[in-house]
Amino acid sequence: MASLAATFGRGAMTNGWVDIKNTDVVLVMGGNPAENHPCGFKWAIEAKKTRNAKIVSVDPRFTRTSAVADLYAPLRPGTDIAFLYGIIKYALDHKRFHEDYVKIHTNAPFIVGERYSFNDGLFAGFDGAKKEYDKANWNYEPDPKTNSYQVDPTLQNPRCVFQLLKKHVERYTPEMVEKICGTPKDQFLKVAEVVTSTGNAERAGTILYALGWTQHSTGVQIIRTAAMLQLLLGNVGRPGGGVNALRGHSNIQGATDIAGTFEILPGYLATPRGGLNNLTEYLEKVTPTTLNKQSWTTMNYWSNYPKLAVSLLMALYGKSATKENDWNYQLLPKVDGNYSWMYIFDDMYRGKSKRAGGEESGPEGFITFGMNPVGIGPNSDKMIAALSKLKWMVVVENVEIETAAFWKAPKDQYQTPDAKDIPTEVYLLPASGFCEKDGTFTNSARWMQWKWKAIDPPGQSKTDQEIVSRMFLAVRDLYRKEGGALPEQVTSVTWNYTNPINPDLDEVLKDINGKALVDIKDKDGKLVKAAGQQLDNFAQIMDDGTTMCGNWLHTGVYSSAGNNAKRRNNADPTGLGMFHEWGFSWPANRRIMYNRASADADGKPWDPTRPGIVWNGEKWVGDVPDFKPDSPPGQFGAFIMLPEGVARLYAAALNDGPFPEHYEAMEAAGDNPLHPKVTSNPVGVRFSSDKDKYGTASDFPIVCTTYRLTEHYHYWTKHHGNGRLNEVQPGFFVEIPEGLAKEKGISNGGQVKVTSARGSITGVAMVTKRLHQMQIGGKQVWHVGVPLHWGFMGAAGHTGPLANKLTPTVMDANTWTPEYKTFLVKIEKAEGGVA
Amino acid sequence: MNSPGLQIRQSSASLHGDTGQRKMPVVSKYIDTSTCIGCKACEVACQEWNDLGNVDTKQVGSYQTMPQLNADFWNLIKFNEQTLTDGGFAWLMRKDQCMHCADPGCLRACPAPGAIVQYENGIVDVNPDACIGCGMCATGCPFDVPKYHKESGKMAKCTLCVDRVDVGLEPACVKACPTGCLHFGTKDDMRALADQRVDQLRANGLAQAAVYDPPGVGGTTVVTVLAHGDHPEWYGLPRDPHVPTGMRFWKSVLRPVGFIAMAAAVFGAIGHYLSYGPKKPKEDESGPAAL
Numbered sequence A: 001m002a003s004l005a006a007t008f009g010r011g012a013m014t015n016g017w018v019d020i021k022n023t024d025v026v027l028v029m030g031g032n033p034a035e036n037h038p039c040g041f042k043w044a045i046e047a048k049k050t051r052n053a054k055i056v057s058v059d060p061r062f063t064r065t066s067a068v069a070d071l072y073a074p075l076r077p078g079t080d081i082a083f084l085y086g087i088i089k090y091a092l093d094h095k096r097f098h099e100d101y102v103k104i105h106t107n108a109p110f111i112v113g114e115r116y117s118f119n120d121g122l123f124a125g126f127d128g129a130k131k132e133y134d135k136a137n138w139n140y141e142p143d144p145k146t147n148s149y150q151v152d153p154t155l156q157n158p159r160c161v162f163q164l165l166k167k168h169v170e171r172y173t174p175e176m177v178e179k180i181c182g183t184p185k186d187q188f189l190k191v192a193e194v195v196t197s198t199g200n201a202e203r204a205g206t207i208l209y210a211l212g213w214t215q216h217s218t219g220v221q222i223i224r225t226a227a228m229l230q231l232l233l234g235n236v237g238r239p240g241g242g243v244n245a246l247r248g249h250s251n252i253q254g255a256t257d258i259a260g261t262f263e264i265l266p267g268y269l270a271t272p273r274g275g276l277n278n279l280t281e282y283l284e285k286v287t288p289t290t291l292n293k294q295s296w297t298t299m300n301y302w303s304n305y306p307k308l309a310v311s312l313l314m315a316l317y318g319k320s321a322t323k324e325n326d327w328n329y330q331l332l333p334k335v336d337g338n339y340s341w342m343y344i345f346d347d348m349y350r351g352k353s354k355r356a357g358g359e360e361s362g363p364e365g366f367i368t369f370g371m372n373p374v375g376i377g378p379n380s381d382k383m384i385a386a387l388s389k390l391k392w393m394v395v396v397e398n399v400e401i402e403t404a405a406f407w408k409a410p411k412d413q414y415q416t417p418d419a420k421d422i423p424t425e426v427y428l429l430p431a432s433g434f435c436e437k438d439g440t441f442t443n444s445a446r447w448m449q450w451k452w453k454a455i456d457p458p459g460q461s462k463t464d465q466e467i468v469s470r471m472f473l474a475v476r477d478l479y480r481k482e483g484g485a486l487p488e489q490v491t492s493v494t495w496n497y498t499n500p501i502n503p504d505l506d507e508v509l510k511d512i513n514g515k516a517l518v519d520i521k522d523k524d525g526k527l528v529k530a531a532g533q534q535l536d537n538f539a540q541i542m543d544d545g546t547t548m549c550g551n552w553l554h555t556g557v558y559s560s561a562g563n564n565a566k567r568r569n570n571a572d573p574t575g576l577g578m579f580h581e582w583g584f585s586w587p588a589n590r591r592i593m594y595n596r597a598s599a600d601a602d603g604k605p606w607d608p609t610r611p612g613i614v615w616n617g618e619k620w621v622g623d624v625p626d627f628k629p630d631s632p633p634g635q636f637g638a639f640i641m642l643p644e645g646v647a648r649l650y651a652a653a654l655n656d657g658p659f660p661e662h663y664e665a666m667e668a669a670g671d672n673p674l675h676p677k678v679t680s681n682p683v684g685v686r687f688s689s690d691k692d693k694y695g696t697a698s699d700f701p702i703v704c705t706t707y708r709l710t711e712h713y714h715y716w717t718k719h720h721g722n723g724r725l726n727e728v729q730p731g732f733f734v735e736i737p738e739g740l741a742k743e744k745g746i747s748n749g750g751q752v753k754v755t756s757a758r759g760s761i762t763g764v765a766m767v768t769k770r771l772h773q774m775q776i777g778g779k780q781v782w783h784v785g786v787p788l789h790w791g792f793m794g795a796a797g798h799t800g801p802l803a804n805k806l807t808p809t810v811m812d813a814n815t816w817t818p819e820y821k822t823f824l825v826k827i828e829k830a831e832g833g834v835a
Numbered sequence B: 001m002n003s004p005g006l007q008i009r010q011s012s013a014s015l016h017g018d019t020g021q022r023k024m025p026v027v028s029k030y031i032d033t034s035t036c037i038g039c040k041a042c043e044v045a046c047q048e049w050n051d052l053g054n055v056d057t058k059q060v061g062s063y064q065t066m067p068q069l070n071a072d073f074w075n076l077i078k079f080n081e082q083t084l085t086d087g088g089f090a091w092l093m094r095k096d097q098c099m100h101c102a103d104p105g106c107l108r109a110c111p112a113p114g115a116i117v118q119y120e121n122g123i124v125d126v127n128p129d130a131c132i133g134c135g136m137c138a139t140g141c142p143f144d145v146p147k148y149h150k151e152s153g154k155m156a157k158c159t160l161c162v163d164r165v166d167v168g169l170e171p172a173c174v175k176a177c178p179t180g181c182l183h184f185g186t187k188d189d190m191r192a193l194a195d196q197r198v199d200q201l202r203a204n205g206l207a208q209a210a211v212y213d214p215p216g217v218g219g220t221t222v223v224t225v226l227a228h229g230d231h232p233e234w235y236g237l238p239r240d241p242h243v244p245t246g247m248r249f250w251k252s253v254l255r256p257v258g259f260i261a262m263a264a265a266v267f268g269a270i271g272h273y274l275s276y277g278p279k280k281p282k283e284d285e286s287g288p289a290a291l
């Protein structure tokens, strides 16, 4: 979600599931929602039936989504930037973009500094040795008069973002799109025409995407290109618009919000670095300063960083956090270097790690909770080898997943060490399933919805909170008894639950929401909040230790009115599917983020039949507005989380360039037609252990993609012996285009072996018309696909190969997401039964 | 019997029917193949609700669960990768199940009295207590629906969830469908919905779109929207299904003879024959069916 955060300010689906019904055009790319999000996809179907909306599916495979699309165009895996830039160029050339919107809601008028350049596939500031950019080269041009930045509201200045973008996309002609993507020109033009039909006030279009965009070495920049396209078309912040990241799990949005990855604390606050010695230094580093530009001032909501950070520290450390001890900032773990899980596994495998602090030994223990790294990690053999070096591992799961049983991986298929050579002691703790515990799910649309336990967990399985609590309390006891290095880090943590070994999640949600710790009065002495009262919104969060808040973004979910995640009122006065009294939608129960952009400069909605918010002369009405309801049009920009106040067509924040650029996958099927000397993402990440082997097109000429199937849930379904879902999708297969099958003598239902530089897997061939040979710059490229749900564990008759045995450990430079969607293989006919 | 609350309109090998009925609208299932995503939620819902046995399926190179309907699998999405006449391509998915014909060939063909019934609301159902497992119904069905169930020795097929419908619920498949391509209601309403959707498809350039509601079987209680209505066979549907002529004859002339012969021959069915009986007109206007 780094790209959306860099472009709009927040990394989440901009609109919501139900809102898709309000659209005129649904562009589905980098996702297959009919397969992976069938219940949410109903809203796309609804738009089709009730608004005669057009569904456009652009995908390397003709998918279940393509099957119900009005328009389908194929493209070669990993070439999405070229395709989207082609549409952007088409919109600019044919004036099919929303100019009024672009002028007031984006940074199109900003002037970029002289140091920015782009030549032969590289942006200014590239350090070839470090494989890094110095992003200072990409800054806006300062304006000494205003102490801010220069802008040109007419968009004519050749150094303004708008003109630079125009120049940057000049190369992406329909012919070039065909050459790079393999999409026939006429099909591309049809798509461009339909998509840009929304580049005006009257119409709105949405983009739905998922991991088909994320899982590339250019993933973040693909999503950025889509966000830029939507900004040009004026589709962000509007009902029926948006860039809608479809999250694949019921609670993945919630997990990310609450600190899903190493570089963030709850509410997307930055994890402190070692060099930031105290809270003041930390806050100085992370709090952005306001850029007073544009016709309005910006709210720059992150200027509240000190309040959010101090209240989080109060939630973590309670009474032991005081102003004198910097609210215990010292106790927060600091990171130096990358602790993304690919790096952790690399350290584990090599037994050592090298980060800013110098050389250290690799991890000796590992706790994995609700995750199956041997299944989902790239290069399964490296995953297995890494776990084989640990002293201990704790797996918390509902079934015995591949990770828990890594040492049992069959030797005829995996490079599993002999059991006697594996020191790892494995503890498998039985967890409980989603219906065996209370709690909230935060869905794609940012809706936090309470769910109630339906049945007790079986046998000795325990709820997640009980497992975590018991671990924490045991560790704390040890530190209390035996001391150790920095025991206060653990002993100072506050744990005020009625039942400390199994906290009621209602109490936990209260902490996440935050409350007043003392009586809080306004400047006239009137009581705002009595001590102990729940906060109602994040404006009440304080930086003086008088409030605590576990995640400011979720404030309001458990207000003084009670647990709002439990609300189930389906009243919808707007008729637009906002449902403000159903659950709670962060931030501030806002259903469409950046909704200020749904209106023009005067606060009138672009499309009066689909208003997001409307200025009625006194206040904004409709959805919950981006800012105080009575702040008049012209006061604040829609993009309050960005210091510019407007969205970024040009974003100097990402690691691989202020504009996206087409690069081939790290395992490239051929040279980059735009700049053959810089074929792949110059800052994409590879690893160098002896298990990290990469293939070339001469040895592995076929492009391969992995994906999910609607019938299966992850690696779980196959554990159900007589499960209905195994009945309706019984086993692993390899999708192969008819022509390739013919070339290789492979028949439908026969056996096929797929080999990458990492290894081979064998399975049933599904010969299909839904995959094509692609013409890439005169060269023929074949493409095959493998679903990822199988593995060596599961009920008899339902096991199969791990698709990730084939995938490489290469990653995007911003989020360190592995490139599962484009890598190289070769295939051949195989004999015998299913491997 | 699945539905003690519904009256019988007609019944196999029996003169019973048509008279003494309450007025009840014919119910119908609407299937819009143009918005079906082939997710198979309906397949699983059908298996679960009807508590059907597990079929040992194998991956043989298709998204389709199994080649055809099975006595333990009454609802099957048929997948077809179709090259269109204009060179285009479509991945067609159609939900296959009993069509609940207004003039059911199975019912005509069945020699066992009361083994196949059509309720007053149009649902066609197998009564396992009366079924002798002879398989004649399958020969009468133009859609190849009824299947022989080895363990029970009876014929089995979709009941349109008559047990749910009877208590005011929609069929399990309709309840489960995430896209809303399935609907349930009166035949008139569902037909209107289908006509409306076809109009929309035609307006969008699919001139050949059509509702599949074939007259040869008196229309089907399951109405299906086909984007390529000129090619029902692409969806695995017969172009012009009808009850085999032999069956028609059987029903209108020979059936009474047939059923008397069967009644004599089939010991277990006698009770049913008697209870259905050749009924007197207007015998039972308001009460439950005589079962």
Ligand code: SF4
Pocket: B035, B036, B037, B038, B039, B040, B041, B042, B043, B077, B095, B173, B176, B177, B178, B179, B180, B181, B182
């Ligand atoms: S549940 Fe609905 S969408 Fe899914 S396969 Fe069945 S009919 Fe099609």
